[in-house]
Amino acid sequence: MTHYDVIVIGGGPTGGAAAHVAAQSGLSVALIDKHKFPREKLCGGGFTGRSYRYYQEIFGAPIPEDIIITKHNVEFHAHGQELARIDGIPPIHMTMRRDMDAAIVGHALASGAVDLTGAAVETLDLDARKVGLKGGQRLTYRVLIGADGANSLVARTLYGEAFDHARIGFGLEIQAPAPASDAPVRIDFGAAEWGYGWNFPKAGSATIGIGGVHGRNPDMKAAMQRYLAKFDVEGTPKVKGAFLPFGDVRRWPGRAEVLLAGDAAGLVDPITGEGIAYAMKSGALAAEAAAEAIAANHPPRALTLYRQKLRPIHGAMFHARWIRQIIFGRPFRNTFVRAFRGSGTVRYQYLRLMAGEIEYPALAWATLKKVPSFVLRSATGG
Numbered sequence: 001m002t003h004y005d006v007i008v009i010g011g012g013p014t015g016g017a018a019a020h021v022a023a024q025s026g027l028s029v030a031l032i033d034k035h036k037f038p039r040e041k042l043c044g045g046g047f048t049g050r051s052y053r054y055y056q057e058i059f060g061a062p063i064p065e066d067i068i069i070t071k072h073n074v075e076f077h078a079h080g081q082e083l084a085r086i087d088g089i090p091p092i093h094m095t096m097r098r099d100m101d102a103a104i105v106g107h108a109l110a111s112g113a114v115d116l117t118g119a120a121v122e123t124l125d126l127d128a129r130k131v132g133l134k135g136g137q138r139l140t141y142r143v144l145i146g147a148d149g150a151n152s153l154v155a156r157t158l159y160g161e162a163f164d165h166a167r168i169g170f171g172l173e174i175q176a177p178a179p180a181s182d183a184p185v186r187i188d189f190g191a192a193e194w195g196y197g198w199n200f201p202k203a204g205s206a207t208i209g210i211g212g213v214h215g216r217n218p219d220m221k222a223a224m225q226r227y228l229a230k231f232d233v234e235g236t237p238k239v240k241g242a243f244l245p246f247g248d249v250r251r252w253p254g255r256a257e258v259l260l261a262g263d264a265a266g267l268v269d270p271i272t273g274e275g276i277a278y279a280m281k282s283g284a285l286a287a288e289a290a291a292e293a294i295a296a297n298h299p300p301r302a303l304t305l306y307r308q309k310l311r312p313i314h315g316a317m318f319h320a321r322w323i324r325q326i327i328f329g330r331p332f333r334n335t336f337v338r339a340f341r342g343s344g345t346v347r348y349q350y351l352r353l354m355a356g357e358i359e360y361p362a363l364a365w366a367t368l369k370k371v372p373s374f375v376l377r378s379a380t381g382g
Contacts, residue, residue, distance in 0.1 A: 004030045004114070006290050007131055007141040008283075010148030011037060011117055012097075013276050014262030016104035017058050017283035018145045019113040025291040029113040030139060031105070032131070034120035038102035042173060042242040044198050044273070045207050047093040047100070049356020051277040058284045059107045067099040069203050073184040074351070078337045084347060085184065090355030092185050094200045094207075100276070124157050126258055142299045143257045143290035147283055150243040152264035158255055162264070166215045169195065169246030169273065172224045173209025174237040178202075188227070189337075193217050194328040195246070195273070197227045208233070211244050211273045244273055249317050253310070256300035257293070261286040267313060270320045271327060272354070278313055285309040319360035 006022045008015045011033035019031040047068065055063055070091045076083040109115050116133065123132035131139045146154025155162040183201040188210075191197025195212020210220070210227050217223060224239060245266040253265035261267070262279035269275065289306035293299050326332045340346050352358045 001138045003140045004028045006143050008145045011105045012101045013104050013279035014283040015147035016108045017280040018287045019108035020111045021284045021287035023111040023113045030116050031113045033117040036118040037105045038098045041097035042240045043097045045095050046274050047095045054277050054280045067095050069094050071185050075184045075186045078189040083341050089351050094202045142294055143302050145286045146260045146264045147262050150245050150263045155264050167248040168214050169244035170214040171211030171244045172239050172241045174239055176206045176208050176233050178204050179206045191227045192223045254303045257302050259286045259306050270324045316360050
């Protein structure tokens, strides 16, 4: 039996950030993931300015230039209508998760986390604080961080189910051949019900996909085929799918010394579906809470500390869920389309949000001033 102060289940942005910060705090840390890195990961790969900032804050290093592509032009479409093409915008970054996740896990291991990637969890006893790995290795911990995604084993062990099937999102995507070098980022509001489509040009390929609330899209495959028909995609690339916790936030992300972070805690942008930023940040905050609780010799206090640290993220998610009602809700979305097309302020604030220059409260205020009051009353239940 090997003991660690902190065990992190799940690599990628959440687990890598958690393991890095915990190890930097002087704790003994094990990082577990069933895959070795690099590995493939379904994700649009949008890397917002918020993600860029968090990466540098957490890891204290610049992002490797060869894993990021930056664009300064974007097209917006909504429900079959072209809204705008805008050039000279604040920078929008894209990445391949295979490369980004490997870089993040590399930071964690360089900081001293023990590499248990490539080892799947076989048993998990939260009462006894024990983790069993396939192959026979047995581990104990003081704090456990579940960074294992939307279908989290840690969340299933805590709650019986990893997510609410009525509120979870689902996404489909393909990797298409590389587009022209001047190809813009493309975003299609409404390509799926309560969701959007994306075409993100990257180095050597383009990621094309759709995502939306699972319960509102009974035939996501058909929606994907309709979306792909908009583009001249050669051959029949493989379509991959995954659940996306579209703003299904857990107000109590864990229990005592067991913490959930990233997708496992529902910390995904309810409008864009972007999760890398909140994945890294929540992983880092979970590790900080773990370190403080362990330093006080009271690991069960970790969740209380963690929830306090998450308040700004939860506040941003509240504003985003409010705006989502206007963007995607059938009674309001035509009004939003008119406001987006006709208001340079709304477009500019949305672009600043994508670039990480502002947060959702500023976009909410810009939208508030452009949307009729009867729509606002309906969206907020007033």
